[in-house]
Amino acid sequence: MRRLGEFFAEKVRRWLPDSFSFAIILTFVSMLMAVIITRTSASNLMLSWYKGFWIFLEFSMQMALIVVLGYAVGTSPVFTRFFDWLAQRIKTPLGVYLTVLIVGGITAYIYWGFTVAVAVLAMEMARRVKKVDYRFLGACVYASLMPTVFGLSITAPLLMNTPKNKFIELGLVDRTYPPAETIFSGFSLITLAITVVVVIGTMLLMRPRTIDPEWDMAEKIEKGELVLDEQKSMAQAAQTDLMPADKVDRSRILTIFTCICGFAYILYHFGTKGSKGIDLNSINFTFLIFGLAFWGRPTAFARAILDAVRGVASIIVQFPFYAGIMGIFMFTGLSKVIADWLVSFSNEVTFGWFAFVTACIINMFIPSAGGEWMVIGPTLLTAAKEIGYPIGKLIMAYSYGDMCTNLIQPFWTLVFIPVLCKLTNIRARDIMGYTAALCLVWFVVLSIVILVS
Secondary structure, eight states: OHHHHHHHHHHHHHHOOOHHHHHHHHHHHHHHHHHHHHOOOHHHHHHHHHHHHHTTHHHHHHHHHHHHHHHHHHTSHHHHHHHHHHHTTOOSHHHHHHHHHHHHHHHHHHOGGGHHHHHHHHHHHHHHOTTOOHHHHHHHHHHTTGGGGGSTTOHHHHHHTSTTOHHHHTTSOSSOOOGGGTTTSHHHHHHHHHHHHHHHHHHHHHSOSSOOGGGOHHHHHHTTSOOOOOOOOOOSSOGGGOOHHHHHHTOHHHHHHHHHHHHHHHHHHHHHHGGGGOSHHHHHHHHHHHHHHHHOSHHHHHHHHHHHHHHTHHHHHHHHHHHHHHHHHHHSSHHHHHHHHHHTTOOTTTHHHHHHHHHHHHHTTOOOHHHHHHHHHHHHHHHHHHHTOOHHHHHHHHHHHHHHHHTTOGGGGGGTHHHHTTTSOOOHHHHHHHHHHHHHHHHHHHHHHHHHO
């Protein structure tokens, strides 16, 4: 397994372009596929591409908020103190890798935006423990995202549990699908347990035997080759020197009032709706209020949000391009042709696997679980009803496919790479060879699980 990881790591570092270049390349590939497969005209192709840029602005904002709020909460004093305490107690490279995988997996299950905070934890431990390969540690951060697909913030199940969603409006389904039929179903929980074993086992078996000194951050710090910026946000003036406006900005009274109102609504929302109340808006609102509460002061929370927006600037820029690819797949009929072709081979036993494979393929072009579901969901839902395949199980099989090829799609590395870059210049290509090997292993295991379940 270690040789497999080293093989993929070397090839990916050599050939994988940066994420924005990758998005542009995929745009041209999707255009070419649309022309060849659907025989669409050049004018229709351009219109479809442009239309896709702007039709998912609300959804794009929801996704951006997930990342930004996850960063703000995960880098709050409550979390950073815990991570600092934890980092001081891990003494071996194996312990570092295992801690990132476990802590990252737990937090990702709750909220995938916490990956930023896991990157902070990884960085802190890499500063303290020698013989840790920083590239492989970055791969562990990315791999720890995988429980997200079973958790509380996975997009497709949340969309299907959102009242008056697109699929109900189109008449494709006649009701919402609560978490009991998707992320909390027996099928999902069993697959989660298998995935935890596969991810931790595969990653630990792949860990490098020898460490390139260039990627041993603790060693470089000890030798003085790496100088850290230890400046932290602190009060710039004494309270007595503050102007009245500054005192208002730093007042905890505003935070307390807002959080009381926010927590009151959260208790009411989930108290009356239970797990059915878990959707994109409620998740984002919950973490908005928790973020404000954890930071304590409005100005401190605002600064954290500003830092988060800087960190996800590349995502904000690239999201419209991937939305443009979505437009090509949607409005030229390319996604329907591909999905129909794959589904045409299936029956009530194999349909879930073909949905899984379809999601694996299209996710390379549309690396947003929710956006991709909006594109191919109608075709898959129609076929599932005709075949008699459970809708809840279909949603999860699709979600697994989306997560599987995320491991070879560099887009979401932009969430945490800026944090890791605070120690050294690290790029997606440096970590994704290891996650590509994990992708291959997980694809085989999930294929078996879906077909036999």
